[in-house]
Amino acid sequence: MQVTPTELDGVLLIEPKVFGDHRGFFLETYREDRYHENGIEVTFVQDNHSSSIKGTLRGLHAQKGEQAQGKLVRCIEGSIFDVAVDLRNGSPTFGKWVGYELTSTNFRQLWVPVGFLHGFLTLSDKAQVEYKCTTYYSPENEIGVVWNDPDIGIDWGIETPILSPKDEKLPLLKDVPDEDKF
Numbered sequence: 001m002q003v004t005p006t007e008l009d010g011v012l013l014i015e016p017k018v019f020g021d022h023r024g025f026f027l028e029t030y031r032e033d034r035y036h037e038n039g040i041e042v043t044f045v046q047d048n049h050s051s052s053i054k055g056t057l058r059g060l061h062a063q064k065g066e067q068a069q070g071k072l073v074r075c076i077e078g079s080i081f082d083v084a085v086d087l088r089n090g091s092p093t094f095g096k097w098v099g100y101e102l103t104s105t106n107f108r109q110l111w112v113p114v115g116f117l118h119g120f121l122t123l124s125d126k127a128q129v130e131y132k133c134t135t136y137y138s139p140e141n142e143i144g145v146v147w148n149d150p151d152i153g154i155d156w157g158i159e160t161p162i163l164s165p166k167d168e169k170l171p172l173l174k175d176v177p178d179e180d181k182f
Helices: 032-037
Strands: 002-005 012-015 018-021 024-027 046-053 057-063 071-077 079-086 097-103 109-112 116-122 126-133 142-144
Touching: 057 079, 071 079, 071 097, 071 116, 079 109, 079 126, 097 109, 116 126
Parallel strands: none
Antiparallel strands: 002 012, 012 109, 018 024, 046 126, 057 116, 057 142, 071 109, 071 126, 079 097, 079 116
């Protein structure tokens, strides 16, 4: 697999080796030893799977404290624009973001370690996303930032995404208490 560091220290773009022929394709979506060799030395405890229609934006989310999560994200149907935002106090890239198109045909994965917000926008008519998590989902430890925070300035390429009621009410980054940052 090819692992490419991003502009945000710790966030990695992963491109697994795909073996294809006239029958289709095969790839390893996760192999612990290879991920450990590339700095992703974590244990995954939960797998999540979502399905979304075009224009759906999920995020920006993280979990705080002992329930802070790292996520290994991939798109298994359609395409998404996947984003990580640095939420680490004192980081030279605090509040900065990176985004990549993950599709069912490019097989890319994004490693979003602890200390980062995560979100994605569905680009295709439908997308299915799977991600591995390093801790269990804990609603009481969930934190977030509104998708269109002008201080972050993510170029989502959409004016009015489809949001959950919870995501519509998320705060601006400047309003997130310091104790909820990393």
